Amino acid sequence: MSSEQLGGESNYVPATMRALVLDGIGFEHLAIKSVPTPQVGPSQLLARVDAAGICTSLIKLIEQGPDHKLMYGWDPAQFPLILGDEGSVTIVKVGEKLQTAYTIGQRFVVQPAVDHAPVNHRERYRNGGVGINKVAAGYTLAGHLAEYILIPEEVLEAGCLLPIPDAGVPFAHAAMSEPISCALSAQEHHVHISQANPPVARQAAVGLKPRGVTVVIGAGAMGRMHVDIAFSYGPRAIVVADFAAERLDLVQSLFGARAAKLGIEMRTVNVGSEKTSDVIGAMTDWQGADDVIVAVGSKKAIESAQELVARGAVLNLFGGLKKGDEIVGIDAGVVHYKEINVTGSSGGSPWDIAQVLALIAEHKIDAGAHITRVGDLEHAIEFLQLVKAQQIDGKAVVYPHRRQQSILQVPSWSAQNEVAYLQEGKV
Numbered sequence: 427m428s429s430e431q432l433g434g435e436s437n438y439v440p441a442t443m444r445a446l447v448l449d450g451i452g453f454e455h456l457a458i459k460s461v462p463t464p465q466v467g468p469s470q471l472l473a474r475v476d477a478a479g480i481c482t483s484l485i486k487l488i489e490q491g492p493d494h495k496l497m498y499g500w501d502p503a504q505f506p507l508i509l510g511d512e513g514s515v516t517i518v519k520v521g522e523k524l525q526t527a528y529t530i531g532q533r534f535v536v537q538p539a540v541d542h543a544p545v546n547h548r549e550r551y552r553n554g555g556v557g558i559n560k561v562a563a564g565y566t567l568a569g570h571l572a573e574y575i576l577i578p579e580e581v582l583e584a585g586c587l588l589p590i591p592d593a594g595v596p597f598a599h600a601a602m603s604e605p606i607s608c609a610l611s612a613q614e615h616h617v618h619i620s621q622a623n624p625p626v627a628r629q630a631a632v633g634l635k636p637r638g639v640t641v642v643i644g645a646g647a648m649g650r651m652h653v654d655i656a657f658s659y660g661p662r663a664i665v666v667a668d669f670a671a672e673r674l675d676l677v678q679s680l681f682g683a684r685a686a687k688l689g690i691e692m693r694t695v696n697v698g699s700e701k702t703s704d705v706i707g708a709m710t711d712w713q714g715a716d717d718v719i720v721a722v723g724s725k726k727a728i729e730s731a732q733e734l735v736a737r738g739a740v741l742n743l744f745g746g747l748k749k750g751d752e753i754v755g756i757d758a759g760v761v762h763y764k765e766i767n768v769t770g771s772s773g774g775s776p777w778d779i780a781q782v783l784a785l786i787a788e789h790k791i792d793a794g795a796h797i798t799r800v801g802d803l804e805h806a807i808e809f810l811q812l813v814k815a816q817q818i819d820g821k822a823v824v825y826p827h828r829r830q831q832s833i834l835q836v837p838s839w840s841a842q843n844e845v846a847y848l849q850e851g852k853v
């Protein structure tokens with residue numbers, strides 16, 4: 427895919443660009459605007475945004491403004507923001523101090539969670555930015571929901587600009603690496619301790635247990651990402667539980683053939699008609715599952731998941747609970763006598779994104795399986811409203827340099843779909 431498919435030569439940058447701008451608190455302060463294209467400083471880069479994802483976390487930012495934990499008092503009413511924390515980009519301008527390190531045409535993904543103190547505009551933060559050691563793209567740093575994005579010093583110095591390893595990786599698939607990396611990070615928090623026999627030392631292994639039984643509770647967008655990543659660890663079985671039959675059918679349609687090819691048993695459980703504990707018991711001779719991931723924000727799901735674990739298992743509380751609803755019941759007997767590990771994760775790191783990009787390039791995961799809506803920048807606000815109303819099951823992607831009259835609803839989004847969309851406007 428060339429720069430011409432996106433509407434221009436890679437070395438041409440217009441003076442203005444379209445961007446999704448937040449200039450206050452609430453959706454009424456959200457608009458697509460024409461703004462000046464950022465100027466590149468000596469230690470900065472400018473990149474064309476090839477594709478951008480719509481992230482649920484932006485809802486909190488829109489509704490909280492300066493009170494959001496990653497804003498540190500920065501007021502969008504005074505200093506408007508360009509939103510968007512998921513995307514894939516191509517370098518179009520290189521600052522004079524970076525000429526030997528970067529070249530025009532290189533493709534990257536930005537890790538939005540930047541573990542670095544603010545370098546620019548410190549006066550816009552509370553207390554001049556004193557004590558801040560983490561900023562974020564799409565928050566106080568420029569975001570991806572625009573035609574171009576400034577890559578500032580914070581991103582580069584924190585190692586948050588990750589190269590796309592293969593030119594054949596579609597723009598939209600690369601943009602999905604950030605949300606998928608959250609699932610990878612969560613599974614990398616699993617630690618299994620084994621002891622070959624009592625006289626030898628114990629050993630610890632990171633990740634899902636190979637040839638074990640993995641359970642994912644919740645077949646929504648993030649649950650399906652967990653399923654996608656789980657294949658790479660080689661479990662003998664993956665079980666997905668949910669109330670919604672249509673979501674369980676989607677899991678089978680997306681992943682059933684791959685599971686069969688890899689020799690992994692894929693089971694779905696409709697918890698409205700059967701007990702997950704009975705299914706797991708029958709599959710494991712009533713020993714329990716080795717890895718249980720709760721991918722829904724539900725106290726009941728967390729508490730009932732404890733019935734599913736085997737001795738030495740890992741229970742991952744991935745789905746976040748609403749504020750005021752965080753306290754759940756933990757069966758200390760299960761933790762104590764079964765010697766299980768309880769873990770959680772709230773996001774990925776640059777390493778996680780790099781791993782996901784490698785898995786995408788090697789065709790070991792299918793990032794396009796998680797895309798269900800496609801549009802252009804003008805659809806971003808509608809996508810965010812649909813996300814808030816929980817009316818999108820899957821991920822929405824926009825192509826900022828492509829104009830599309832209406833939103834496309836798709837079962838998945840392949841490399842071939844993207845090429846046709848960019849070249850002809852057809853899927």
